[in-house]
Amino acid sequence: MADPSSYRPKPGQIPDSPGVYRFRDEHRRVIYVGKAKSLRQRLANYFQDLASLHPRTRTMVTTAASVEWTVVSTEVEALQLEYSWIKEFDPRFNVKYRDDKSYPYLAVTMNEEFPRVQVMRGAKRKGVRYFGPYGHAWAIRETVDLMLRVFPVRTCSAGVFKNAARTGRPCLLGYIGKCSAPCVERVTPEGHRELAEQFCDFMAGRTGTYIRRLEKDMMAAAEEMEYERAARLRDDIEALKRAMEKNAVVLADATDADLIAVAEDELEAAVQIFHVRGGRVRGQRGWVTDKVEAVDTAGLVEHALQQLYGEESGDAVPKEVLVPALPEDLDAVTQWLTGRRGANVSLRIPQRGDKKDLMATVERNAQQALVLHKTKRASDLTTRSRALEEIAEALDLDSAPLRIECFDISHLQGEDVVASMVVFEDGLPRKSEYRRFQIKGFEGQDDVRSMHEVISRRFKRYLAEKERTGEWSAEDGEVPADEGNGKPKRFAYPPQLVLVDGGQPQVAAAQRALDELGIDDVAVCGIAKRMEEIWLPGEDDPVVLPRSSEGLYLIQRVRDTAHDFAIRYQRSKRTKRLRTSPLDAVPGLGETRKQALIKHFGSVKRLRQATIEQICEVPGMGRKTAESLVVALAQAAPAAPAVNTATGEIIEEEADDGVPAARTTEDGGSTE
Numbered sequence: 001m002a003d004p005s006s007y008r009p010k011p012g013q014i015p016d017s018p019g020v021y022r023f024r025d026e027h028r029r030v031i032y033v034g035k036a037k038s039l040r041q042r043l044a045n046y047f048q049d050l051a052s053l054h055p056r057t058r059t060m061v062t063t064a065a066s067v068e069w070t071v072v073s074t075e076v077e078a079l080q081l082e083y084s085w086i087k088e089f090d091p092r093f094n095v096k097y098r099d100d101k102s103y104p105y106l107a108v109t110m111n112e113e114f115p116r117v118q119v120m121r122g123a124k125r126k127g128v129r130y131f132g133p134y135g136h137a138w139a140i141r142e143t144v145d146l147m148l149r150v151f152p153v154r155t156c157s158a159g160v161f162k163n164a165a166r167t168g169r170p171c172l173l174g175y176i177g178k179c180s181a182p183c184v185e186r187v188t189p190e191g192h193r194e195l196a197e198q199f200c201d202f203m204a205g206r207t208g209t210y211i212r213r214l215e216k217d218m219m220a221a222a223e224e225m226e227y228e229r230a231a232r233l234r235d236d237i238e239a240l241k242r243a244m245e246k247n248a249v250v251l252a253d254a255t256d257a258d259l260i261a262v263a264e265d266e267l268e269a270a271v272q273i274f275h276v277r278g279g280r281v282r283g284q285r286g287w288v289t290d291k292v293e294a295v296d297t298a299g300l301v302e303h304a305l306q307q308l309y310g311e312e313s314g315d316a317v318p319k320e321v322l323v324p325a326l327p328e329d330l331d332a333v334t335q336w337l338t339g340r341r342g343a344n345v346s347l348r349i350p351q352r353g354d355k356k357d358l359m360a361t362v363e364r365n366a367q368q369a370l371v372l373h374k375t376k377r378a379s380d381l382t383t384r385s386r387a388l389e390e391i392a393e394a395l396d397l398d399s400a401p402l403r404i405e406c407f408d409i410s411h412l413q414g415e416d417v418v419a420s421m422v423v424f425e426d427g428l429p430r431k432s433e434y435r436r437f438q439i440k441g442f443e444g445q446d447d448v449r450s451m452h453e454v455i456s457r458r459f460k461r462y463l464a465e466k467e468r469t470g471e472w473s474a475e476d477g478e479v480p481a482d483e484g485n486g487k488p489k490r491f492a493y494p495p496q497l498v499l500v501d502g503g504q505p506q507v508a509a510a511q512r513a514l515d516e517l518g519i520d521d522v523a524v525c526g527i528a529k530r531m532e533e534i535w536l537p538g539e540d541d542p543v544v545l546p547r548s549s550e551g552l553y554l555i556q557r558v559r560d561t562a563h564d565f566a567i568r569y570q571r572s573k574r575t576k577r578l579r580t581s582p583l584d585a586v587p588g589l590g591e592t593r594k595q596a597l598i599k600h601f602g603s604v605k606r607l608r609q610a611t612i613e614q615i616c617e618v619p620g621m622g623r624k625t626a627e628s629l630v631v632a633l634a635q636a637a638p639a640a641p642a643v644n645t646a647t648g649e650i651i652e653e654e655a656d657d658g659v660p661a662a663r664t665t666e667d668g669g670s671t672e
Contacts, residue, residue: 004061008047014040019071020081022089023064027466027493030089032060032293035078037329039069054294060093075332076339083306090432093292095269095303105132105283106140108153108200113189114161114182115196117144117153124311131203132283133275146239148178150210151199154192155179204277211237255279257320258308259350259359262300263366267291270370271304274362277318286365288373302327305347309340317341322350322359383550384427390551391497394543395536397523401497402426405458406558407510408501409439409450410566416573417445419454420566423495424558436569448505455498455513462494463517494522501559503528504535511537527559586625586632593620597629608633 019039023032023046036042046053046061053061072078086094107120111127119137124130132140144155154161156171156179164170164183174181182192202210214237221230259274268290275283287304295303301323309317317340326349327333337345350356388400404424411417419437423430441453498514500506507526514522525543526535532552533542545552582604583594600618601607607615607629615626 004047004050004064007064007066009043009067014043014069015071016040017071018073018075018078019069020078020085021067021069022085022091023060023093024066024068025063026065028066029493030085030091031064032091032093033082033085033089035075035082037075037078039071043067043069056093056292057294060293063093075329076335079306079329079332079336083310086306087310095289095291095293095295095300096307104137104140105130106144106203107131108196108203110193110196110200114154114192117148117155117196117199129200130316131200133285145178147199147202148173149239150214150236151195151202152178152180153196153199154182156183203282255320255355256318257322257355258318259322259355259362260301260304260308260324261359261362261366262297262304262324263363263370264291264297264300265370268370268374269300270366270373271300272362272366272369273304273308274358274365275318276358284365286369288369297325298327301325302329302333305333305337309337313340314342317345319343320346320348322348322355324349324359324363384554387550387554388427390545390549391555394534394545394551395497395523395525397496399496401495401523403493403495404497404499404558405495406499406501406562407451407454407458408559408562408566409447409454410563410570411445412570412574413445416570417450418566418570418573419450420562420569421454421458422558422562422565424554424561427554429561434565436565438573447502448509451500451502451506452509452513455500455510456517459494459514459517459519459522463519494519496523498522498524499555499558499562500524500526501529501562502526507535507537527555532556582633583629585635586629588625589629593618593625596620604633 016038018035018037020033020035021039021043022030025031034042046057046067050058050062070081072081085091086096090096104119104121105124107118108129108131109116109118109127110129111125119140120128120130148155152173155173156164160171161183164174164181168184170179170181170184170186173179174184174186180187180192180195182189187195198210214233218230218233218237221227221233255276256278257276259276261272263270263272268288271287271289273285274281275285287307289300289303305321305323305327317337319341321337326347330347334345334347337347350359385400388402391397392400402425406422406424408420409417410420417439419439421435421437423433435458437454437457439450439453442449498510500510503526507524510526511524514520514524524537527533528535528542531542531544533544534552534555535542545555583589583597596618597607597615598604601610612623612626612630615621615629616623621629
């Protein structure tokens with residue numbers, strides 16, 4: 001525990017101007033990021049008598065070992081820089097909302113020649129129109145199924161589309177009228193794009209135009225006694241109305257707004273967001289967070305706004321944002337939102353009418369989300385705490401291993417030897433700190449030697465980072481914005497426990513690597529698959545945990561995670577190696593000319609049979625390159641199909657795209 005007075009800046013050293021500040025711990029890891037209108041006044045609050053500080057603030061300043069700051073011109077710049085640094089450094093004492101799931105969106109890929117309607121999750125892509133988020137993917141599919149009657153937009157994958165174009169036969173949706181079948185040219189690219197734009201307009205809330213147009217066409221068809229066409233139009237109208245009914249009207253004035261509500265207690269907070277477009281609820285999402293910093297409702301709202309709109313722009317930021325409390329820097333936040341949207345944004349608290357009633361509904365959802373989260377978390381937190389305590393007791397550790405690193409080796413018959421490192425903190429995976437290794441010190445299969453190499457490399461990096469941070473010094477705390485170096489280093493933080501996948505030999509290798517580096521404050525153990533026993537360095541007998549032990553379950557989970565991570569890496573390396581093309585060996589032959597050759601000849605097999613004169617007919621191919629190509633293909637020609645006897649893979653001569661194709665008869669695993 002550090003004394004804040006030991007790193008307190010000197011009087012008059014802190015500028016009296018807007019800026020962003022960072023507290024770092026003894027390992028130079030950024031643990032808190034904040035912004036201020038006046039850096040001098042704000043930072044002075046952290047160096048008061050410890051007894052007068054909020055308990056969370058007191059914990060932060062005693063964990064920190066230094067503070068630094070960056071001066072900016074305006075409060076809006078401070079807001080933007082604070083968001084960027086929180087996202088980059090992931091400080092442990094900042095409020096960070098976390099989704100309990102990945103919410104699906106209805107997406108229309110307008111960046112493709114033939115736009116596709118599909119369900120998407122994850123980061124948003126440029127050129128794609130998004131609607132939602134939805135609570136469940138099936139809700140999106142029901143809506144799309146109803147709307148395809150009227151807007152038969154493509155929904156198939158690229159592979160299905162290409163196959164239909166090659167065979168000249170559309171998929172089932174094309175036959176039943178739920179796809180306009182652009183794959184077989186039943187509609188022009190322009191016509192299909194117009195359908196996609198109409199689909200987007202309808203989803204964006206401009207529904208009245210299409211309903212009225214279809215009703216007019218239905219009446220005209222009935223007057224002309226085209227009863228079958230009138231019946232189809234009637235069914236289309238009903239389908240659109242059913243799709244509209246799935247999102248009930250909540251605001252009669254066709255408002256575009258986001259409503260944000262917060263439910264909180266002393267330890268945690270839950271946020272619920274309703275996305276209202278055209279007066280209808282088009283999406284809903286929820287976040288939860290631990291209140292690791294002293295923050296009120298206004299602060300929680302500001303953090304939610306940063307996370308919600310930090311990566312958005314244009315229409316994704318609505319004209320109106322309704323909140324339960326206004327941020328402290330209201331003008332700066334409003335100006336920031338206006339900049340993200342490119343037009344004025346109203347940020348306010350609803351006072352009366354339908355918007356206040358809807359806000360009450362959002363607040364009830366937030367309260368229910370917090371209760372549900374606490375119910376789940378109570379059991380989960382208790383279980384994880386008990387597991388860490390059992391591990392500490394079984395391995396005779398001084399304290400619970402809050403950070404566990406597990407290492408595993410994977411290879412296939414001694415080829416493509418790789419290793420994985422996974423990290424668990426407080427019993428939960430920290431995926432951002434997972435690492436992968438290629439074994440470089442030797443060739444062939446030797447798990448023990450591989451484990452020694454990986455542990456040595458990992459902790460050499462740790463010692464290097466420790467030495468570098470020990471040499472770091474500064475005249476004062478101020479750091480220019482472009483010189484901030486607080487991003488967490490890959491191997492900067494030591495674990496309390498190193499877990500290896502293996503028995504006595506692997507454990508001994510790991511301990512030997514630590515001893516050679518002079519590291520004596522990191523515990524080592526291994527878990528053997530045969531009986532799931534725990535091996536400790538220098539012990540002849542293993543530690544056997546009860547099968548019902550939460551500690552054993554956590555160790556197994558960490559081991560299995562490392563095992564899967566290593567296998568995925570090893571398979572990706574093997575696949576990349578097997579898919580190497582003979583054309584890669586030709587000097588000076590770039591990707592464009594490779595594609596031109598394959599397009600001209602159809603496959604590498606036919607290219608191998610071509611003469612130099614025929615190759616020179618390809619645009620961009622000179623005689624010298626053609627001669628080199630013929631020589632390279634002759635040297636790479638296989639005498640017979642290659643067979644991997646371990647996995648049953650038949651590596652065919654080559655596929656139409658110019659790379660060897662692997663045909664697998666059974667799933668090839670790795671040998672540990």
